[in-house]
Amino acid sequence: MTPDAVKFDAGQVLNLARKTFEIEAAAVLGLAQRLGGEFAQAVELILACPGRVVVMGMGKSGHIGRKIAATLASTGTPAMFVHPAEASHGDLGMITGQDVVLAISNSGESEELTVILPVLSRQGVPMIAITGGAQSALARHARVTLDSSVALEACPLNLAPTASTTAQLAMGDALAVALLDVRGFKEEDFARSHPGGALGRKLLTHVSDVMRSGDAVPQVRLETSFTDLMREMSGKGLGASAVVDGERRVLGIFTDGDLRRLVEKGVDLRSSKAGDVMHAAPRTVRADSLAVEAVALMEQHRITSVLVVDEAGVLCGALNTNDLMRAKVI
Known part of the structure; x- marks a missing residue:
């Protein structure tokens, strides 16, 4: 027909x-x-x-x-x-x-x-x-x-x-x-046989797999001048900088959001040090945590960057939402 x-x-x-x-x-x-x-x-x-x-x-x-x-x-x-x-x-x-x-x-x-x-x-x-x-x-x-x-x-x-x-x-x-x-x-077993899928990425990707490390992690000391703090933030492109002690233990963080709030208050920042403007006791995540745990932490506290530490609280990395998006975790 x-x-x-x-x-x-x-x-x-x-x-x-x-x-x-x-x-x-x-x-x-x-x-x-x-x-x-x-x-x-x-x-x-x-x-x-x-x-x-x-x-x-x-x-x-x-x-x-x-x-x-x-x-x-x-x-x-x-x-x-x-x-x-x-x-x-x-x-x-x-x-x-x-x-x-x-x-x-x-x-x-x-x-x-x-x-x-x-x-x-x-x-x-x-x-x-x-x-x-x-x-x-x-x-x-x-x-x-x-x-x-x-x-x-x-x-x-x-x-x-x-x-x-x-x-x-x-x-x-x-x-x-x-x-x-x-x-x-279990879900974890399914993920191991589907590493390229969305579930695999969520259940197998760790923070250490996607975080920035080494010289790519912005960090300054308590006594660092505000000018040098901003230079470190701008140069590393994270939108934040860790503030650490001599043994690189995390003491605080300073973010683009902190800068905006200080400017809105009219604070004179020219003579400030990193320790004066930092946000103390910041949220951190362990390097061996799943990347989805970092996502949950950032969503819960409405932050876009998080510092990564080891079991002793020593800074070993950092990541932001862009890093997680590139890894297709979110």
């Missing part, structure tokens, strides 16, 4: 979309109603596995399998995807007796998959099947079978894998979530 011959009916389009949601939602709810001891057995089998979960599937089930493998790997269960067709041409060597195979097939009779099932069985590789074919070849070879059958595909022709792949994906997500919980997987 040519595009010109197509009659577009917006109402029909919306009705089909809603029907798709209803069919796929029913497919997932059906999984919940049928879920039983086999699911717990699958979780136990994976927990006892000293190797990896090797996910396999052909066609649309293969696409779902790749996503399930990625979800497992990012939530604490080592996993990888192996294409069944490639497995029969050498990639089967990637699977060992230490692994568990998670095989996905709606019919359970995918030729590329069934041809390697006897080989995996002879190698003693335990198999978990996600299939709609309870009596299929895949189910017969599997140690545990998870029923992902659906009453109807969302496709109007009842041909294209739609509800069945949604059910497979939901079953895989359920496995990943159950394993995550049993393993005691």
